[in-house]
Amino acid sequence: MTYCCSSEKSDIHRSDAKDYQHCPLRSRCFSRNAKYRIILIGPGYESLLRARRIHLRDDRRRKTLYTRHRWRVEGVHGEAKTQHGLRRAARRGLWNVAIQAYLTAVVMNLKRLAAVLLCFLRFTGRHFAAKRLLGRHSDPGKEKIRKQRKFYGNRRHEK
Known part of the structure; x- marks a missing residue:
């Protein structure tokens, strides 16, 4: 040939x-x-x-690595689908869907980065600085509880 x-x-x-x-x-x-x-x-x-040669080989280590990789990735894909709107594309067209997927990945990575940073700040004892950065009332549930305690005192509110 x-x-x-x-x-x-x-x-x-x-x-x-x-x-x-x-x-x-x-x-x-x-x-x-x-x-x-x-x-x-x-x-x-x-x-x-x-890829064909690798697939034809009976490589147990590769299969165990792929199995571990698969369940991690499925969790990330499930989170993107349920919590970040990747169940259905917001716009039509391959380019627009790719942009939506990239932005979703950026948001998910920023969430993980913020969680790691907050964990680090708590570990080093600087979590008060993080609270100042995030704002005093970053959690709306805590704000509601604070208002209830202020109104009812420190005792528990009975329904």
Whole structure:
């Protein structure tokens, strides 16, 4: 098989049938009347071959790593779907859906970063500075409880 030329998205290879007259597998590649065969090899073909080789190997370590990876990713996808509106696209078109997915990923990463930062500040004893940054009444539930305690005193409110 010899390299012939390149098109926009693939390399073109050509082989003559007369070069494979004595090959026992010739009938798989050429029909009876064929004089040549053209094969297009697209970009990423090497990656495809590598993925096929990995898939055919019985690699237990790879399978356990993939299993662990899969349940982590499913949790993140579930969070994006239920809490951040990725159940349904807000706009039509691949570009707009990609932007929505990127913005959702940014929001989820910022939430995780804020949680880690707050945990670090609590660990180092600087969580009061974090409360000042976030504002005094960052939790509306706590504000409601504070107002009730102010109105009723420190005793519990009975319904």
